[in-house]
Amino acid sequence: MDQLSQNSAPIYEALERYKAMRVLPFDVPGHKRGKGNPELTSFLGQQCLTVDVNSMKPLDNLCHPVSVIRDAERLAAEAFGARDAFFMVNGTTSAVQSMIMSVCRAGDKIIMPRNVHRSAINALVISGAVPVYVNPGINKELGIPLGMSLEDVEKAILENPDAKAVLVNNPTYYGICSDLRAITELAHRHNMAVLADEAHGTHFYFNEGSPVSAMAAGADMAAVSMHKTGGSLTQSSLLLSNGRISGGRVRQIINLTQTTSGSYLLLSSLDLSRRNLALRGKEMFREVCSLAEYARTEINKIGGYYAFSKELINGGTVYDFDITKLSVHTRNIGRAGIEVYDILRDEYSIQIEFGDIGNILAIISVGDNLFAIERLVSSLSEIKRLCSKDRAGMFDHEYINPEVMMTPQEAFYADKSTLPIRESAGRICSEFVMCYPPGIPILAPGERITAEILDYIAYAKEKGCILTGTEDLQMETIRVVKE
Incomplete structure (x- = not known):
C-alpha cells in the first residue's frame, strides 16, 4: 500500500505540514484562518480555525482524490475489510443515498424493511427507484420493530425477481440484527446487490463479540456512521464497497449530491478516528x-x-x-x-x-x-x-404496517392539497411524518393515512416527541395527494 500503514494519518499529517508553511491565504473560507471572525475563533479555538481550509494541491480534493485523501481512504478500506472506502462529509444520509443510487435507477425495485431511516426513502424520491417493503417482525411486549426474517426476504425476492438490491439495517436503532450473511448469500444467488445501513454499526468492525459486519458478511456496500460510535466529528461518515460496483461509478454518484467544499475538520476527524480504531x-x-x-x-x-x-x-x-x-x-x-x-x-x-x-x-x-x-x-x-404512574391508556406499539399506494417519488412530486391532520384519514400522504430521533417515518410519501396512524401521531405529540417532516412546522396540517 505504497508504504502506508495504519499508524499513518495522511490528511492530518498533510494539514500539519501545511500549517508549518505559514501560507498567506487569498482563497476561501473568508474568515482567513480565523482572523476575520474573532468570536468564532474564540468559541472553537485557533487550532480548529487554522485547519478549516479549502481544497488545494497539498491537501488533495475530495471530489477527485489523487494524493492524501486517496491514501486516507485506502487505509480506511483496509481497516474495515473493504475494497473501497469513500469519505463522506454530508453525513450518513448522503452515504445511504449514494449507495442506493449506485445500484438503482428510475423504476428499479429495491427490497427493504419499512423501518428504514428517512434517508433511504429520500433516495427513492430522488432516484425514482421503487420500494418493495418487507414488514419487520414485531416484539409485542416491547412494541418495537425487529429485523427481517430470511423467509420474508426470500418471499420478496421470489415475488420480485427483477429487483436490483436488498437493503438491510445492521443493526436497527434498538440493536436488532437480521441474518445478514444468509440474506447476502440468498440475494447474490438471485443476482441482487446487498446494501447495509450500518449507521449504528461502526464498532462491528473492531469488536470480536459484535454481530457480523457488512463487509465480513459479503455485502456489496455499507453506509457507516463513524461519528456515532467511532469517535469522528458529527456529519462525517464512510461509504464502504466490496468492489462489485465500480469505485469510479460510486464516486460519480457521490459527487452528484456531496459538497465540492469538503470540510477538512470532518476529513481529518475521519482519518484520525480510523487510525485510532485500527x-x-x-x-x-x-x-x-x-x-x-x-x-x-x-x-x-x-x-x-x-x-x-x-x-x-x-x-x-x-x-x-x-x-x-x-x-x-x-x-x-x-x-x-x-x-x-x-x-x-x-x-x-x-x-x-x-x-x-x-x-x-x-x-x-x-x-x-x-x-x-x-x-x-x-x-x-x-x-x-x-x-412512576399507572400505565393504563398507554400506546403499546411503535410500528404500524403501511398501506403503500404510490411510489415515494410519485407522491412527493404529485399535485397536493393541504388538510388538517385530524381530517386526513383515507388520503395518500405526500410528505414525511416522523419522530426525530430516530428518523424512521411513521408516514412516508405514497402511504395511506389511517385512523390508527393518526392516533399514534396524536399520542406521540402529546407525550412530547419531536415530530418532523411536514411543511407545516407545527404539524397541524398535512400535505396529501390531490384527488
Whole structure:
C-alpha cells in the first residue's frame, strides 16, 4: 500500500505540514484562518480555525482524490475489510443515498424493511427507484420493530425477481440484527446487490463479540456512521464497497449530491478516528461492551424497567443483538420513553440518544466511563421512585404496517392539497411524518393515512416527541395527494 500503514494519518499529517508553511491565504473560507471572525475563533479555538481550509494541491480534493485523501481512504478500506472506502462529509444520509443510487435507477425495485431511516426513502424520491417493503417482525411486549426474517426476504425476492438490491439495517436503532450473511448469500444467488445501513454499526468492525459486519458478511456496500460510535466529528461518515460496483461509478454518484467544499475538520476527524480504531479499537470496544452489560444488569435490578439484550434472539427476526445499545423499555413504570428522555435531560442533566413511546436508548461508546454509567443508573432509579404512574391508556406499539399506494417519488412530486391532520384519514400522504430521533417515518410519501396512524401521531405529540417532516412546522396540517 505504497508504504502506508495504519499508524499513518495522511490528511492530518498533510494539514500539519501545511500549517508549518505559514501560507498567506487569498482563497476561501473568508474568515482567513480565523482572523476575520474573532468570536468564532474564540468559541472553537485557533487550532480548529487554522485547519478549516479549502481544497488545494497539498491537501488533495475530495471530489477527485489523487494524493492524501486517496491514501486516507485506502487505509480506511483496509481497516474495515473493504475494497473501497469513500469519505463522506454530508453525513450518513448522503452515504445511504449514494449507495442506493449506485445500484438503482428510475423504476428499479429495491427490497427493504419499512423501518428504514428517512434517508433511504429520500433516495427513492430522488432516484425514482421503487420500494418493495418487507414488514419487520414485531416484539409485542416491547412494541418495537425487529429485523427481517430470511423467509420474508426470500418471499420478496421470489415475488420480485427483477429487483436490483436488498437493503438491510445492521443493526436497527434498538440493536436488532437480521441474518445478514444468509440474506447476502440468498440475494447474490438471485443476482441482487446487498446494501447495509450500518449507521449504528461502526464498532462491528473492531469488536470480536459484535454481530457480523457488512463487509465480513459479503455485502456489496455499507453506509457507516463513524461519528456515532467511532469517535469522528458529527456529519462525517464512510461509504464502504466490496468492489462489485465500480469505485469510479460510486464516486460519480457521490459527487452528484456531496459538497465540492469538503470540510477538512470532518476529513481529518475521519482519518484520525480510523487510525485510532485500527490501532486500539478492539481494546476500546471490549471496555464499551463491559460498561454496557454492567449498566444493563444494574438497570434490570431496579425493577419496572427492562433493559433488553441477547435473550431476544430467535434465529429469525432477531438473529443477533448489539449489546452496546442500551435500549430500555419504560412503559411498566407508566411512562413513555420520551417522557423519561425529557426527565433525564431536564431534571438530571443527562442527554440520551432518544425516547419513543415505550423505550429509551442510551448510546454507550468510547467516551464513556463507569462514573457516567453509575450516574445514569442512579437517575433512572430515582425517576422510577418519584415519577412512576399507572400505565393504563398507554400506546403499546411503535410500528404500524403501511398501506403503500404510490411510489415515494410519485407522491412527493404529485399535485397536493393541504388538510388538517385530524381530517386526513383515507388520503395518500405526500410528505414525511416522523419522530426525530430516530428518523424512521411513521408516514412516508405514497402511504395511506389511517385512523390508527393518526392516533399514534396524536399520542406521540402529546407525550412530547419531536415530530418532523411536514411543511407545516407545527404539524397541524398535512400535505396529501390531490384527488
